[in-house]
Amino acid sequence: MSTDFRHMMSRRRFVLAATGVAAATLVHPATPRASAVDERRIRIAPGHASFTSPGDPLTPVWAYDGTVPGPMLRLRQGRPVHITVENGLDEETTVHWHGIRLQNAMDGVPGLTQQPIKPGTVFVYEFTPPDAGTFWYHPHANSLVQLGRGLAGALIVEETEPVAVDRDLLWLLQDWRLADDGQMAPGFGSAMDAAMSGRVGNVVTINGTAPADQSVRAGEHVRLRLANASLARIMSLRFEGHRPGRRRDRRPAL
Numbered sequence: 001m002s003t004d005f006r007h008m009m010s011r012r013r014f015v016l017a018a019t020g021v022a023a024a025t026l027v028h029p030a031t032p033r034a035s036a037v038d039e040r041r042i043r044i045a046p047g048h049a050s051f052t053s054p055g056d057p058l059t060p061v062w063a064y065d066g067t068v069p070g071p072m073l074r075l076r077q078g079r080p081v082h083i084t085v086e087n088g089l090d091e092e093t094t095v096h097w098h099g100i101r102l103q104n105a106m107d108g109v110p111g112l113t114q115q116p117i118k119p120g121t122v123f124v125y126e127f128t129p130p131d132a133g134t135f136w137y138h139p140h141a142n143s144l145v146q147l148g149r150g151l152a153g154a155l156i157v158e159e160t161e162p163v164a165v166d167r168d169l170l171w172l173l174q175d176w177r178l179a180d181d182g183q184m185a186p187g188f189g190s191a192m193d194a195a196m197s198g199r200v201g202n203v204v205t206i207n208g209t210a211p212a213d214q215s216v217r218a219g220e221h222v223r224l225r226l227a228n229a230s231l232a233r234i235m236s237l238r239f240e241g242h243r244p245g246r247r248r249d250r251r252p253a254l
Contacts, residue, residue: 038081040073042095044151045088051203051210057182061150062089068208069172069229070137070153077132077160083125085117092116092141095125097155099135102127110141132159134225136172144198144231145188148177152229165223169214175201175230198231216242 042065048058049068064070075081085095094116096108106127110116117123135155139146154172177185177199193199204211216222224244228235 036080038075038079040081040083041086042070042083043086043088044093047150049150049208051176051178051205051208052182059176059178059182059184061184062146063150064153068150069174070151072153072170073137073155075129075155075157077129077157080126080128084122085125086122087117087119090119092118093139093146093151094123094141095137096140097125097127097135097137099133100127100155100157101130108140116141129157132157134170134227136227136229138229144193147229148188148199148231149184150174154225154227156225163223165221166217167220168223168225170225170227171206172208172227172229173235174205174208175233176203176205177201178203193232200233201230204233 044062044064045066047061047063047066047068049061049063050056050058052059061068073083083095087093092110094108094110094114097106104113106125107113108125114123133156135157136152137155138152152172152174154170156170178201179185187193188199190199206212226237
């Protein structure tokens with residue numbers, strides 16, 4: 001074999017090898033994309049809230065991340081989410097994602113779809129919300145007490161194509177049975193409460209505070225999201241001086 005022929009073969013192998021490297025670079029990017037999973041974390045623990053006048057004693061509650069209601073979770077339709085729930089209570093609990101279509105193992109019903117989350121432990125809920133809309137989350141363990149002490153929060157699944165509105169508002173409605181000193185009234189689970197599947201409170205809150213006026217502008221398109229997290233109370237809303245309706249393009253205005 002001549003030297004020139006060997007030289008040509010070496011060059012040919014080099015060119016083919018270089019072409020293969022370039023093709024591999026195009027097919028397999030050197031830098032992987034960031035994870036598409038939405039990672040969240042929530043801690044359940046005792047806390048305090050103010051439901052009456054400023055300066056009055058705080059009310060002991062059970063809360064998600066120290067707030068009543070719990071943090072509003074905004075997820076994306078079709079995007080997987082992992083929500084790590086840490087139980088800082090002295091009793092077992094779970095989280096039920098109310099209204100979300102998901103696999104049974106993630107539905108949060110103790111003894112049926114999962115083992116309860118024991119005190120001091122965590123559980124990771126993994127699901128992909130298929131539907132956009134307004135939902136809420138709450139426990140399904142000792143529900144009368146845990147819901148009655150404040151464990152509730154809103155979950156919003158945003159559309160892949162956002163709805164055009166001027167403002168997007170949430171009203172999470174709750175009621176509380178408080179004693180004269182502002183503390184949580186005792187007696188969870190009385191015969192009357194059991195007959196009503198819960199107890200009716202004597203204080204109503206919107207997003208954890210006393211109801212107040214909500215200013216709007218003439219012609220403003222407001223998307224109002226409503227969630228009733230009360231144990232037994234049926235809410236009747238009245239919009240004085242306004243006529244809530246829908247836009248002509250069928251997208252919700254109020």
